[in-house]
Amino acid sequence: MFTLIKNGDVYAPDHIGKTSVLLSGKTIMKIGEIDGEKLGALFDVEVVDASGMIVTPGIIDPHVHLIGGGGEGGFATRTPELQLGNVIKAGVTTVVGCLGTDGTTRHMTSLVAKARGLEEEGITAYVYTGNYHIPTPTITSSVKDDVILIDKVIGAGEIAISDSRSAQPSVHEVAKLAAEARIGGLLSKKAGVTHFHVGIGKERLKFLRTLIEDYEIPPANIYATHITRSRELVDEAIGLSHKGSYVDMTADDDTAVWIGYFKENGGDMEHLTISSDGNGSLPVFDDKGEMTGFGVATQELLFRQVAEAVKEHGIPLEEALSLVTVNTATALRLADKGRIGEGRDADLLVLDSDSLEIRHVFAKGQHMLKDKEVIVKGTFEE
Numbered sequence: 001m002f003t004l005i006k007n008g009d010v011y012a013p014d015h016i017g018k019t020s021v022l023l024s025g026k027t028i029m030k031i032g033e034i035d036g037e038k039l040g041a042l043f044d045v046e047v048v049d050a051s052g053m054i055v056t057p058g059i060i061d062p063h064v065h066l067i068g069g070g071g072e073g074g075f076a077t078r079t080p081e082l083q084l085g086n087v088i089k090a091g092v093t094t095v096v097g098c099l100g101t102d103g104t105t106r107h108m109t110s111l112v113a114k115a116r117g118l119e120e121e122g123i124t125a126y127v128y129t130g131n132y133h134i135p136t137p138t139i140t141s142s143v144k145d146d147v148i149l150i151d152k153v154i155g156a157g158e159i160a161i162s163d164s165r166s167a168q169p170s171v172h173e174v175a176k177l178a179a180e181a182r183i184g185g186l187l188s189k190k191a192g193v194t195h196f197h198v199g200i201g202k203e204r205l206k207f208l209r210t211l212i213e214d215y216e217i218p219p220a221n222i223y224a225t226h227i228t229r230s231r232e233l234v235d236e237a238i239g240l241s242h243k244g245s246y247v248d249m250t251a252d253d254d255t256a257v258w259i260g261y262f263k264e265n266g267g268d269m270e271h272l273t274i275s276s277d278g279n280g281s282l283p284v285f286d287d288k289g290e291m292t293g294f295g296v297a298t299q300e301l302l303f304r305q306v307a308e309a310v311k312e313h314g315i316p317l318e319e320a321l322s323l324v325t326v327n328t329a330t331a332l333r334l335a336d337k338g339r340i341g342e343g344r345d346a347d348l349l350v351l352d353s354d355s356l357e358i359r360h361v362f363a364k365g366q367h368m369l370k371d372k373e374v375i376v377k378g379t380f381e382e
Helices: 036-042 084-089 108-121 143-149 171-188 206-215 231-243 255-264 300-313 317-322 326-331
Strands: 002-011 015-024 027-032 045-049 053-057 059-064 092-097 124-129 153-161 193-198 222-225 246-250 272-275 291-293 348-352 358-363 366-370
Touching: 002 036, 002 317, 002 348, 002 358, 036 045, 053 317, 059 222, 059 246, 059 272, 059 300, 059 326, 084 092, 084 108, 084 358, 084 366, 092 108, 092 358, 108 124, 124 143, 143 153, 143 171, 153 171, 153 222, 171 193, 171 206, 206 222, 206 231, 222 231, 231 246, 231 255, 246 255, 255 272, 255 300, 272 300, 272 326, 300 317, 317 326
Parallel strands: 002 045, 002 053, 059 092, 092 124, 124 153, 153 193, 193 222, 222 246, 246 272
Antiparallel strands: 002 015, 015 027, 053 348, 348 358, 358 366
């Protein structure tokens, strides 16, 4: 089966210009001038006319609660599992799943099983091993062994720091875990990153700077998320980005503003990513640590904020797209993801040129969203 996306304005995410992209199975076969009629005479070809539209890589979401999260307000506040249709509507073609506060009623084996299920349904899925706490839950009883032996595990996380919900670990304990993840990555040719949940605590990113300066953990193996909780935290994240660590903004209604702030204040834009925290809980705590409100994160905010950064805040489209494509692929060492290129995975979006609304989604070469309608749904979706 071939799919020809013709005459689109291609951002790979670097701007290539008006051209065509030919998909063969799960792979991008060719970019350039393609004779659709000649090809159609020989093979079964689906043709998508992208004239007047933009073609981009599919979105990589590096922080998703695939089997739900939450529970800070009791058992009834445990959030539901991710559904494929919602992922596709958001333009996401690759997800990285994590546990959260709860490593007791949520299990690593369930997380890996969900990732495999999403793969069977049509997208690419990976996971981090562990949850907020140290010692952290694993499958094999070792973070290092999980990364080496479990194909879906690409690092550790989300490990909580500067948060009342963390296990209040010592820096030495955090360093040992990050070192295990790194060694596991080296031995399995994976990212081996440790993905850190950063709370509102006064220490902010002090732990992570100490890991780099005193424990010789390579900066690229440190990946901090939720960095937009305060201006002070963003300022520290800017400094961390210049050390070579990756920092991640959780999409909310102000993310486009924070992207602009990060850039204007000298942040390394190649070390910035955006994630959704999809299906995670959004608890609100007062100054006494009591929960006063509750919500559920959605993936749809992710690309919406990318589009707003372009339309409302003057961020070039190539740069904004990089925050959810090539930067994330580089941080997680996903070699075939994040760019449109011959031989790479056929994960693509087709957007309206003016509104930047998502018109089509292709994941591993399969047409998943067509003219804004989900055409491939999860096993138990209506």
